[in-house]
Amino acid sequence: MGRQPMSGSECNLVRKHIVVRGRVHAVGYRAWCLRIGRSMRLRGWVRNLDDGRVEVVLEGERDAVERAVPMITGGPPLAAVRDFAVTEEAVSGEEAFHVR
Numbered sequence: 001m002g003r004q005p006m007s008g009s010e011c012n013l014v015r016k017h018i019v020v021r022g023r024v025h026a027v028g029y030r031a032w033c034l035r036i037g038r039s040m041r042l043r044g045w046v047r048n049l050d051d052g053r054v055e056v057v058l059e060g061e062r063d064a065v066e067r068a069v070p071m072i073t074g075g076p077p078l079a080a081v082r083d084f085a086v087t088e089e090a091v092s093g094e095e096a097f098h099v100r
Helices: 029-039 062-074
Strands: 013-023 043-048 054-061 080-089 097-099
Touching: 013 062, 029 043, 029 054, 029 062, 029 097, 054 062, 062 080
Parallel strands: 043 097
Antiparallel strands: 013 054, 013 080, 043 054
16 A cells, blocks of 8 residues: 555644754743744744753744744843754654743
C-alpha cells in the first residue's frame, strides 16, 4: 500500500528551531515565548541553555510560525538579543507549547 497524500493543512506545517544569544536569561524570555506560542496556537518548547542562550522550537501553520519568529528573536522588553539563528527542520508532531 502506498502512502496517503498529505492534506493541504499538513503540507503547510513547518518547524523552526531558534537559538538566541544576548541578555536573555532572567528577563522573562521563556514566559514571553510561552505567551506567543500559545496565543498563536503553535506547538513546541522553549528552554534556557547553560551557556546563557535560549533555545526555542516552533511548530505549526507556516503563516503563524513566520509571524512568531520576529517576535521571538526580538524578545521581551527587558531582553537584549545580540544574535540569533533560525533553521527549518522536519515537523516532528509536537503536541503543545511548553517550557522545558
